[in-house]
Amino acid sequence: MRNVWIIAKRDLRAQFNSPVAYVVLGGTMLLLGVLMFVLPHMAVAGVSIGGFWEIDRATLDEMFTCLPPLMSIFVIPALTMRSLAAEKGSGTLELLITMPVKDSEVILGKYLSAFISVLILLGLTLLYPVAMFKWPWQLGPLDWGPVWAGYLGCIFFAGAGIGIGLMVSSLTESDVMAFFITLGALVILYAIGSMVSVVRDWHVLGDAIAFVSFQSRYQSFARGLIDTRAVVYFTSVALLCLLVSFRSLESRKWS
Amino acid sequence: MSNDVMIHASHLSKSFGSFRALDKIDFDVKRGEIVGFLGPNGAGKSTTMRILTCFISPTSGTVTVNGHDVFDESLQVRESLGYLPQRAPLYLEMSVLEYLRFAADLRHLDADMFRKRARSVVEVCGLAQVLGKEIRHLSHGYRQRVGLAQALIHDPPILILDEPTSDLDPNEKAEFLDYLKQIGQQRTVMLSTHNLAEVEASCARAIIISRGRIVADGPLDEIRAKSGRVRYVVSIQESAAGGKYRGRGAPPTKGEVEDALGKVPGVGKLTELPTDERAHAYELVSEQDVDVRPEVFQLMVDKGWVLLELHRDAQTLEDVFRSLTIGDERRNRTLTATTDEGEDEEEEESEEDEEDEEESDDADDSPAEDVKAAKGDVKAAKEERS
Numbered sequence: 001m002r003n004v005w006i007i008a009k010r011d012l013r014a015q016f017n018s019p020v021a022y023v024v025l026g027g028t029m030l031l032l033g034v035l036m037f038v039l040p041h042m043a044v045a046g047v048s049i050g051g052f053w054e055i056d057r058a059t060l061d062e063m064f065t066c067l068p069p070l071m072s073i074f075v076i077p078a079l080t081m082r083s084l085a086a087e088k089g090s091g092t093l094e095l096l097i098t099m100p101v102k103d104s105e106v107i108l109g110k111y112l113s114a115f116i117s118v119l120i121l122l123g124l125t126l127l128y129p130v131a132m133f134k135w136p137w138q139l140g141p142l143d144w145g146p147v148w149a150g151y152l153g154c155i156f157f158a159g160a161g162i163g164i165g166l167m168v169s170s171l172t173e174s175d176v177m178a179f180f181i182t183l184g185a186l187v188i189l190y191a192i193g194s195m196v197s198v199v200r201d202w203h204v205l206g207d208a209i210a211f212v213s214f215q216s217r218y219q220s221f222a223r224g225l226i227d228t229r230a231v232v233y234f235t236s237v238a239l240l241c242l243l244v245s246f247r248s249l250e251s252r253k254w255s
Numbered sequence: 256m257s258n259d260v261m262i263h264a265s266h267l268s269k270s271f272g273s274f275r276a277l278d279k280i281d282f283d284v285k286r287g288e289i290v291g292f293l294g295p296n297g298a299g300k301s302t303t304m305r306i307l308t309c310f311i312s313p314t315s316g317t318v319t320v321n322g323h324d325v326f327d328e329s330l331q332v333r334e335s336l337g338y339l340p341q342r343a344p345l346y347l348e349m350s351v352l353e354y355l356r357f358a359a360d361l362r363h364l365d366a367d368m369f370r371k372r373a374r375s376v377v378e379v380c381g382l383a384q385v386l387g388k389e390i391r392h393l394s395h396g397y398r399q400r401v402g403l404a405q406a407l408i409h410d411p412p413i414l415i416l417d418e419p420t421s422d423l424d425p426n427e428k429a430e431f432l433d434y435l436k437q438i439g440q441q442r443t444v445m446l447s448t449h450n451l452a453e454v455e456a457s458c459a460r461a462i463i464i465s466r467g468r469i470v471a472d473g474p475l476d477e478i479r480a481k482s483g484r485v486r487y488v489v490s491i492q493e494s495a496a497g498g499k500y501r502g503r504g505a506p507p508t509k510g511e512v513e514d515a516l517g518k519v520p521g522v523g524k525l526t527e528l529p530t531d532e533r534a535h536a537y538e539l540v541s542e543q544d545v546d547v548r549p550e551v552f553q554l555m556v557d558k559g560w561v562l563l564e565l566h567r568d569a570q571t572l573e574d575v576f577r578s579l580t581i582g583d584e585r586r587n588r589t590l591t592a593t594t595d596e597g598e599d600e601e602e603e604e605s606e607e608d609e610e611d612e613e614e615s616d617d618a619d620d621s622p623a624e625d626v627k628a629a630k631g632d633v634k635a636a637k638e639e640r641s
Contacts, residue, residue: 006360010346017348091344095405098308098340099361100333253312255271 003101007109011083012116024078025121028070032125035066058140060129064150064222067125068157068214071118072186076158079117080165081179083110084249089173097249107246111166118158122151146224153221156234157214161186163241170245189214259286261413261443262307267316269302269467276302278467279316286412289439291454292447294464295580300447301341303464304417307445308338321413334362337411341418343402347391351382351401354390358405369408376404379434395422403431407438414438416446420453432457451572461572465580479575486568488528489516489551490536492561503559509535515554521545534563 015021041051052062087093096106133142165182172178193215199206210216217234220227262284269277277299284290294300305311307320309329318325321335345354355376359369377383380400385393390401399422406414420428435444435457448454454461454475461478463471471478493506500506507515509527512535517525521541528536541547548565555562 002363003361006357010349010357013353014346014348090347091340091342092346094305094310094340095338095344095402098310098333098336098338099358100330101361102330252310 001105003105004108004112007096007101007106008112008116011110011113014082015079015113015117020078020082021117024075024117025124028075028121029124031070031074032063032066032128035070036062036128058133058142060142060147060150061222063125063128064146064153067122067150067154068218069190071154071158071161072190072214073183075118075121076114076161076165076186077179077182079114080110080162080169080182081175082169083114083166084169084245085172085178086175089175103249104246107166107170107242107249110169111162111242114162114166115159118162119155122154122158126151143224146222149221149224149226152226153218153230156221156231157218160214160234160237160241163238163245164189167241167245167248170248186214191215193219260284261286261288262318262320262445264303264307264318265316267303267306267318268314269299269306269311270314275467277306277313280464280467280469282462282469282472284443284445286443287440288460289435289444289446289458291458291461292445292464293449293451293454293461293576294447295449298464298580299467300464301417304338304340304415304445304447307332307415308336309333334409335412337406337409337414339399339402339406339414339416339419342422343395343398345390345398345401345405348389350387350389351393351404352386354401355404355408359408362409364409372408372410376407379407379438380404381430396424396427399423412442414442414444414446416444418448419446420448420450428453451576455572463576463579470579471575475572479572485541485546487539487541487547487551488536488564488566488568489539489562490528490530490534490564491555492563493534494532496533500561502561507535507558507560512537512560515558516551519547519550519554521547521550536564 036052039051041054055062084093087096097103129142129144129147131137132139164185165178168182168185169175169178172181189212192209193213196206196210196213196216199209211233214234217227217230220230260283262282264283265281266279267277267281268275268279280299280303292300292303302311306313306318306325309325309332312326320332323329323331323335325332346357349357352373355373356369359372364372377386380403382397382400382404385397390398393401399419403416403419406416420431423431432453435446438444439457446458458475460474461471462469463478491507491512492500492502493509494500495506513525513527516522516537516539519539522539524540526538526540528538530536539547539551546567548567551565552562554560
């Protein structure tokens with residue numbers, strides 16, 4: 001396990017030595033601010049965004065509905081694109097793997113570094129509730145329960161998303177490809193949730209979509225509900241993706 | 256297996272799809288040996304090294320490194336290895352010191368040990384000036400040195416270096432080879448290269464591989480002797496050019512010389528070498544194990560000719576290498592060669608192939624002829640098509 005941490009640490013350092021991490025963190029914070037406070041209240045693809053001031057309630061619903069799409073289109077693809085794809089492309093993987101480390105440690109190290117980056121991002125977003133409802137401003141009595149549930153949802157969401165990103169990264173050799181494929185996969189997994197209302201009548205298909213969709217799984221968290229089915233679902237997706245990444249890394253030996 | 260065998264490969268095969276990169280190769284490397292692993296591009300050198308370092312697995316056969324099986328005990332194998340892959344792929348965004356620390360961490364060196372080892376590798380690899388620099392800002396030569404430093408950081412008993420000198424300038428190369436001899440005293444070193452001069456300078460033993468098969472393995476002298484043919488150069492005075500002719504009678508004519516040399520026992524082939532009008536010079540090729548020098552000397556004495564020069568041209572390793580791996584060249588140059596998947600690997604390295612081509616064009620022996628023949632084939636093929 002020590003190797004996992006060494007690899008994660010190196011990856012994190014590389015991440016924060018390059019502009020990528022700063023662009024991702026800064027960009028997400030900026031977008032989040034714009035989506036919450038500047039845009040008027042509206043619904044895009046079934047997701048209500050904007051209009052914090054219009055609603056006139058002490059709630060962070062807005063933030064938690066915005067975070068997963070932002071993570072899907074931006075944060076997770078950017079953080080995972082380089083994990084394995086770039087290493088394969090540049091050949092550094094060969095040096096890494098010929099050190100006395102297990103393949104699984106490489107995969108877990110990469111996963112952990114992306115996961116820590118997301119935790120840093122989520123930590124930064126804590127500034128919003130703190131600044132708005134604790135200090136320096138007290139905009140109203142905030143119910144912290146849903147906030148923590150929302151964060152928990154984000155963490156599980158990110159856990160599954162990073163798994164997908166890492167898996168894609170392990171299957172490609174170019175980080176640009178990895179970025180766009182991950183983005184596509186996450187957006188599809190998220191957006192099919194909006195189809196649920198449309199296809200509700202189609203029984204099986206509707207159920208299947210609701211089952212797969214990240215959005216429908218995540219929604220309960222955003223409402224302050226910790227749904228164990230969703231927890232199990234996100235964890236399973238993450239584990240499955242880690243397993244595929246591991247196999248894909250191992251497959252170099254046999255190809 | 257004795258304790259002294261550090262690397263043992265038996266019946267090692269590796270296929271990529273339908274292409275056989277390695278075909279049942281066997282070799283042993285003993286403790287303290289520096290072995291040059293030679294072969295044309297795409298012959299299977301890197302594949303072998305990647306198997307030894309557990310990066311890929313063999314299709315069949317067994318390999319043990321330091322007594323551990325590469326398949327079952329791959330962690331132990333990798334612990335006892337230092338490996339420098341081709342072109343030293345390092346993390347460019349890290350500084351040299353960071354990189355060395357990272358390598359040391361993964362090798363579980365503690366802080367004291369790291370300090371001690373780092374001092375030593377920095378000294379031997381000449382990295383003191385660049386320790387704080389990011390690797391991306393370093394020249395290829397320095398990157399190679401960093402690659403070597405990380406391979407040495409844990410003081411491994413076995414070093415595997417894949418084309419370690421390819422990016423070095425001549426000074427650095429010489430320095431590196433000196434250094435290699437020094438570290439090779441306590442270690443087993445296996446280095447791949449296609450630069451034969453390097454092998455002659457640093458290795459006592461060479462393994463030559465061609466198209467996935469070992470074509471020669473042994474001490475350099477043995478390999479040199481293996482190809483059999485020995486060349487002699489004889490030059491005989493043709494005219495005194497104003498000075499006093501020291502021979503008996505008149506200087507010989509070209510016909511006389513050719514006639515006489517052709518009759519010397521053991522001489523296979525006679526070729527005239529270009530000279531000025533003062534001498535006749537010939538290259539003699541003898542059959543194996545026959546030294547024609549005493550016969551040539553006796554001929555001079557009998558005829559009373561003036562012998563200006565007589566020497567034996569020991570076959571260079573380069574000649575041996577060419578004659579052993581010539582099949583590869585031919586295959587690369589003819590269009591009729593079957594296109595199997597494995598040729599991708601060769602295409603990757605086509606740049607270097609071209610360098611090789613130039614070399615062989617310069618040479619006045621068979622490879623050049625082969626090139627011409629191959630080009631002829633191509634032409635013929637084109638004509639046929641049109």
